[in-house]
């Protein structure tokens with residue numbers, strides 16, 4: 187699968203089967219985060235891999251995160267806000283999106299999770315003060331199920347290119 191194929195076929199997966207994620211696949215996913223670019227090459231990210239069922243159940247208690255109960259892996263992306271105050275969120279996000287695309291190539295489903303209470307995640311996972319929780323990813327093999335969330339959010343619907351791109355100055359069409 188080439189990169190554009192991964193970009194094209196990826197979609198948020200919110201139902202998972204119980205098959206564990208093979209270590210080699212997970213390692214490859216994590217490696218693609220490690221290789222991401224970052225401002226001044228500071229690499230302000232820390233990733234916490236959560237497989238423990240009780241912890242995933244806790245994480246699933248946020249409003250739009252119920253499916254974390256069943257995704258075999260949750261990757262919690264944290265950024266060092268003291269070390270890289272301006273860019274920690276961007277850098278950590280880039281690394282997470284690298285992981286999403288590699289997971290897609292590995293046949294895994296993912297979903298970004300912004301639905302969490304940072305203080306609860308912090309205390310659940312003993313995250314130190316200097317790190318902010320930027321976002322989480324669910325990772326696992328997709329299970330076929332009617333995806334209501336995707337229907338509500340519009341799933342793959344995207345704005346047209348001409349609505350988001352201009353040339354040479356804002357609003358100028360090609």
Ligand SMILES: Cc1cc2nc3c(=O)[nH]c(=O)nc-3n(C[C@H](O)[C@H](O)[C@H](O)COP(=O)(O)O)c2cc1C
Pocket residue numbers: 196197198199200250251297298299300301302321335336339340341342
């Ligand atoms: C930063 C971010 C946070 C998100 N948080 C959640 C979330 O908490 N729960 C959820 O079900 N989906 C979440 N999503 C997934 C979006 O709803 C989804 O990407 C969007 O509707 C487009 O659908 P697609 O990913 O299938 O293309 C999040 C996506 C991003 C990028």
